[in-house]
Amino acid sequence: AQSVTQLGSHVSVSEGALVLLRCNYSSSVPPYLFWYVQYPNQGLQLLLKYTSAATLVKGINGFEAEFKKSETSFHLTKPSAHMSDAAEYFCAVISDTGRRALTFGSGTRLQVQP
Amino acid sequence: DGGITQSPKYLFRKEGQNVTLSCEQNLNHDAMYWYRQDPGQGLRLIYYSQIVNDFQKGDIAEGYSVSREKKESFPLTVTSAQKNPTAFYLCASSQGSSSYNEQFFGPGTRLTVL
Numbered sequence: 001a002q003s004v005t006q007l008g009s010h011v012s013v014s015e016g017a018l019v020l021l022r023c024n025y026s027s028s029v030p031p032y033l034f035w036y037v038q039y040p041n042q043g044l045q046l047l048l049k050y051t052s053a054a055t056l057v058k059g060i061n062g063f064e065a066e067f068k069k070s071e072t073s074f075h076l077t078k079p080s081a082h083m084s085d086a087a088e089y090f091c092a093v094i095s096d097t098g099r100r101a102l103t104f105g106s107g108t109r110l111q112v113q114p
Numbered sequence: 115d116g117g118i119t120q121s122p123k124y125l126f127r128k129e130g131q132n133v134t135l136s137c138e139q140n141l142n143h144d145a146m147y148w149y150r151q152d153p154g155q156g157l158r159l160i161y162y163s164q165i166v167n168d169f170q171k172g173d174i175a176e177g178y179s180v181s182r183e184k185k186e187s188f189p190l191t192v193t194s195a196q197k198n199p200t201a202f203y204l205c206a207s208s209q210g211s212s213s214y215n216e217q218f219f220g221p222g223t224r225l226t227v228l
Binding site: 100 | 149217220222224
């Protein structure tokens, strides 16, 4: 079985500050990991994904994430927050064995203060 | 433009009624998925289908039914057996059976039981 834990249901940062959204996963087999963003009343958009090619993954809108196997983590970062980054962010995991469907974390709502 | 469409955007249902949510994709994707989203719980998998005429239950399939008669369509029926159907429903699709393929999401349907 696989699972995802996102620490912090709400995170607030000032515009221009570092964004750090935490994600820890549990998987008995090598995982593939994803970060999605959701704006109010919309579907989800892929920010980035880890598929074992490189541990540091760069995504859209200046976001990146680092896969750390020893810490079972895949935290999302952005050096400088912008007002348009305010949204809900979801970490998700999937593997090549068993169920071929994403398991999502509970989400983190990011607020950006001016 | 290629993408996923969901209709209707808003749906109201009286208790005891069955309702069907539409999901159509023109991405030529093999796999399709239905998720339910509740505040603070992330997305939970209802049903998924890797190929036409085949589908599997997800984590919360009770009270729901699906069909996959065409590659581009994956409708979800919320039956009267679903005790708490008020939620935001998201449909997704992905290419092929590889787990690392990105899932693309539709804009969602918000279902409210009156």
